[in-house]
Amino acid sequence: MNIAWIGGQPGLPELLLLVVVLILLFGAKKLPELARSIGRSINEFKKGKDEAAHELTSREETEKPKDEDTTSS
Helix, strand or coil, X not given: CCHHXXXXXXXXXXXXXXXXXXXXXXXXXXXXXXXXXXXXXXXXXXXXXXXXXXXXXXXXXXXXXXXXXXXXX
């Protein structure tokens, strides 16, 4: 049993506590920079995932075996 999720989703007091802890750890001036870098990282990850999926689908299309009738002589 995971004790952290007994109460369900975090509410307003928990989120406020999280914001206060983040401000104490990183400082108010660093938080926007940190948020920007996280956003860029997420965008790069999505971009890489989409490129990999596109490459896999294009590779599958080019490697499909052609249906040739080998029973006729």
